Amino acid sequence: MISKLESKIFGKNNRFQLTTKEKKELKKDFKNSTILITGAAGSIGSIFTKELKNFDFKKIYLLDKDENSLADLARSLNLLFKSKVKKIYFTCCDLNSINLHNFLKEKKISHYFNFAALKHVRSEETYESSIYMFKTNCIYPFNFGDLSKLQHIKKIFFISTDKAVHPLSVMGLTKKIMESNLSIVKNKHPKKFVSSVRFANVSFSNGSLLKNIYEKTLDNIPFGVPINVKRYFIKQKEAANLCMKSLLNKCDGKILIPSYKSVGKAYDLKKISEQIVIELGKKPKFVFKLQKTHKNSQQIILHKKKIMGQKFIEEMYEKNEKIIDFGSSQLLFLSPLKKSFETKLINKKVLNSKNIYELRKILQKISNNENFQIFQNADELNKII
Numbered sequence: 001m002i003s004k005l006e007s008k009i010f011g012k013n014n015r016f017q018l019t020t021k022e023k024k025e026l027k028k029d030f031k032n033s034t035i036l037i038t039g040a041a042g043s044i045g046s047i048f049t050k051e052l053k054n055f056d057f058k059k060i061y062l063l064d065k066d067e068n069s070l071a072d073l074a075r076s077l078n079l080l081f082k083s084k085v086k087k088i089y090f091t092c093c094d095l096n097s098i099n100l101h102n103f104l105k106e107k108k109i110s111h112y113f114n115f116a117a118l119k120h121v122r123s124e125e126t127y128e129s130s131i132y133m134f135k136t137n138c139i140y141p142f143n144f145g146d147l148s149k150l151q152h153i154k155k156i157f158f159i160s161t162d163k164a165v166h167p168l169s170v171m172g173l174t175k176k177i178m179e180s181n182l183s184i185v186k187n188k189h190p191k192k193f194v195s196s197v198r199f200a201n202v203s204f205s206n207g208s209l210l211k212n213i214y215e216k217t218l219d220n221i222p223f224g225v226p227i228n229v230k231r232y233f234i235k236q237k238e239a240a241n242l243c244m245k246s247l248l249n250k251c252d253g254k255i256l257i258p259s260y261k262s263v264g265k266a267y268d269l270k271k272i273s274e275q276i277v278i279e280l281g282k283k284p285k286f287v288f289k290l291q292k293t294h295k296n297s298q299q300i301i302l303h304k305k306k307i308m309g310q311k312f313i314e315e316m317y318e319k320n321e322k323i324i325d326f327g328s329s330q331l332l333f334l335s336p337l338k339k340s341f342e343t344k345l346i347n348k349k350v351l352n353s354k355n356i357y358e359l360r361k362i363l364q365k366i367s368n369n370e371n372f373q374i375f376q377n378a379d380e381l382n383k384i385i
Contacts, residue, residue, distance in 0.1 A: 016241040030055040039116030041069035043205035101145035127356035137174035155193040183337035200232035222299035230266035262331040
C-alpha cells in the first residue's frame with residue numbers, strides 16, 4: 001500500500017536508476033566480498049540490503065540494535081535471497097557493544113557500510129539523547145582503530161543528510177562532523193575507498209512525518225503538521241540506488257549529492273498531508289486546535305511553532321563547496337570530502353559538557369563558524385567556543 005501511495009504522490013519514475021555500466025562495475029566489486037552493514041534494519045539500510053540480492057557475494061553481516069526490525073528483515077530476506085540467505089548473518093547489538101576493530105578483523109570484512117544513525121531533531125530535546133546522538137553519529141562508527149592493520153578492508157561508506165548543509169540542529173552538525181571524519185580517514189588511508197551520500201527526506205521511511213501521517217490517517221487519529229515548511233523527497237528505491245551509485249569508483253573520496261533539478265520541487269508539508277489523506281479515502285479538515293472528530297474526516301492540526309533546529313526549506317550543498325558533475329545530465333553532483341573539524345578536540349569538549357545548555361552552546365558556536373575553521377590546538381578551539 002505504501003509503495004503505491006509513494007508512486008501516486010511522487011511518480012513512478014526512478015530518477016537514480018543504475019545504468020548497465022554501473023551494474024557491471026558493482027557486480028565486479030561485490031564478487032567474493034564480505035560485507036558488514038550496520039543499521040541494517042532501518043529504512044534505508046534494509047532497502048539497500050535487499051538490493052544486494054542482484055549481486056554475488058561471499059558473506060553479509062547485518063548488525064542492528066532493533067531486534068524486531070532485524071527479525072522482520074530476516075523474514076524478508078528468506079524470500080528474496082532464497083539459497084543465498086545461508087551467506088547472511090544477523091547480529092542484534094549496538095555498535096558500541098562490540099569491538100568494531102576485532103569484528104572487522106575476525107570476519108575479514110572487505111566492505112563496511114554504515115547506516116546506523118540518530119536522525120530526528122526531536123531526539124535533541126534532552127542532554128542524554130543529544131550525547132547519544134553525537135556518539136552514534138560521530139564516534140561509534142569510527143571505532144575501527146588503525147585501518148592499516150585491516151588490509152582486507154577495501155570500501156567504507158556512510159550515509160549523510162542534506163541537514164549537514166549549514167546545520168542548524170545537533171543532528172545536522174553531527175552529520176557534518178561525520179563527513180569531516182570520513183575525510184580524515186581518507187587522508188590517512190588514501191588507498192582505501194571512502195565515500196558518502198547526502199539524502200533528501202526519504203518518503204514514508206520509519207519515524208518520518210509522512211509515515212506518521214499515513215498511520216494516523218488509517219487509524220483515524222488526528223496529527224499535526226507545521227505551516228510554511230517545505231521538504232525535498234526521494235523515494236525509498238531511489239535512496240537505495242543513490243547508495244549503490246556512491247560505491248562506484250568515481251565516488252572515492254567524495255560525497256554524492258542529488259541536484260535540485262533531480263529532486264524536483266520542495267513539497268509544502270501542509271499540502272502533501274492533504275494529498276495523503278485524500279488518497280486514503282478521507283476528507284482532510286485543517287484545524288488549529290483539536291476538535292470533535294467526524295466519520296470519514298481527518299483532523300490535521302496546523303502549528304506555526306518551528307521545532308528548534310528545523311529548517312523551513314533544505315539545502316543540498318553549500319555555496320563554497322567544490323561541485324563536480326557526476327556525468328548524469330546535471331542530476332547528480334560530487335563534492336570532495338573535506339576536513340572541517342579537528343575531531344579529537346571537539347569530541348573532548350562535547351563529552352565533557354555538563355548539561356544540555358552547555359552542549360548546545362558548544363555545538364551552536366561550532367556550526368555558526370562559517371569557515372568551518374580547522375582547530376589546531378585547544379586555545380584556538382576555546383576562541384570559537
